[in-house]
Amino acid sequence: MNRFAFLLRRPFELIPVLFGISLISFLLLQLTPGDPVRLLLGPKASEEAIALIRQRYGLDQPVVVQYLYYIKNLLGGDLGQSISFRSAIGPVLLQRIGPTVYLLVYGLTLSVLLTLLLGVSAARSRGGWVDQTIRLICVMGVGVPSYFVGLLLVLLFSLKFKVFPVSGYDKSALANLYHLFLPALTIAISVTPILTRNFRATLMAQMNAGYAIAALSKGVPEAQVFWRHVFWNSLLPTISLFGVVASFLIGGTVVIENVFNIPGLGLLLVRSVLSRDYLVVQGVTLVMAAGIVLSNLLIDVLMAALDPRIKT
């Protein structure tokens, strides 16, 4: 059987998880205080208008039926109306996905580069002072809050040396390489310690694997064993770690978008919580959960493409 056959099967396996996600989002909405319709229409709304909206979202029905209405609206792309934006939530969210995804990809790229550099340096100097220093940095890095790193970078590179902008987002993707450099670097600094620790450990373990020892005892130079075999074999376990990192990263962007004022989903989320725009909060949560599911699927595909042994 083709090893990519699981790609056809996997979307169906995701159905229970997606069902669960929609159920939790629905529950979040059920638990919000106050009457959502009155909240939406304001105090001066007529009884007919309230009844109309109630009917449209099935709010006059039992909870189970309400859930079915919710699913039906969800599948039709209708996430409800935002109170503060006075418009449908779907388009508002779509508009905000771009900056967040850009920031995530940018930050992830930087952290992969940093991880490769630090992981390899640590493993090559095993036990030496470079290794010890990198280990210490990694232990410290976990406990440094990303928003504080962001503020330090702003203080240093924007206010003192005026190299990068304090905040902002540009229309063109190219200009954003510059505009979003500090936020992306902040993300990289918060994720790299986790990835580096793992990558270093894998490199060490692979260096002691049977095939590496066999190659060394045949007389293959150590550097060649490392770069030709050990390095490539160590990439896979680190890539599989990205699934865990994805959740961490998305949480990180929420904070970082607020530090740098980037008009993405994270900024929207926090503003909506503060303005009690519950439907938007729930919409962002839903989109981000879908993002995690999607990224896990991508990792599965990537792993299958890179490693022919994987049969899922």
Place this chain on the structure above:
Amino acid sequence: MTALTWLRREAPLSMTIGLGITLVWVLLAAFAPLLTPFDPIKIDAANALQPIGNGHLLGTDSVGRDLLARILYGARMDLLMAVAGVLGPFVLGTAIGLFAGSSGGWVDAVLMRILEVTISFPYFVLVIAIVSIMGPGLKSYIISLTIVNWVTYARLVRAETLVLTNADFILAARVLGYSRLRTMARHIFPNAIVPSAVFLMTDAVLTIVLGSSLGFLGLGVQPPTPEWGVMIAEGRTYLGSAWWISLCPGIALCSLAFGLSLVADGVAKVLDPEA
């Protein structure tokens, strides 16, 4: 061997240092009123934005409150958030993990589905969503962390329970006639919680960062209560002119988190030397 000699002779040096840092912060928090004459909440507009030194060791913030006093009192809140934020998930997660791992069958299957769905939400975002329903504050912080973070512990404990249930020494105990409950309580439980106890310390670091992030975003502890994340947020506007307002609580937070990470690293080395 007493704990102190163990620390001196056997424990990794970094762990002893980490414990030292943590202990210092606990003492500073406990004796805050004795260490500073200033009130951490009372506004003193005449002394606003005083720089470091000048009668106020770490300067004052935009409404004239002594920063050192606010950092010392803030340590109470941040330490409390670390402990309270970790205990709920640990207790609930361990209980569910043990229950799922030992009962198996459909109970296990259902609990694992719930777990799977919970982890498909980004951790921090789900916490924010729950906080938005309950309103910010310590109570909603604890409840939301418990609802979201039990999964990590449950997964660790369940995996360990599954392995242990079929381990030779447990089978031997069962053959000797010990009841299910006794082997569970006396033999499986103490062994099964080791990985999650190791993770508990790492989690304390992550939790302290998370709690202060909520404070920073305005979704956690509410001003004027001193909390480090809140204080860092309050100094943002003055970053260019009065950088100490954000920087001092930030350094405090990093030092406590660093101490806790060293302890976590040490605990992992001692309890789980193979990893």
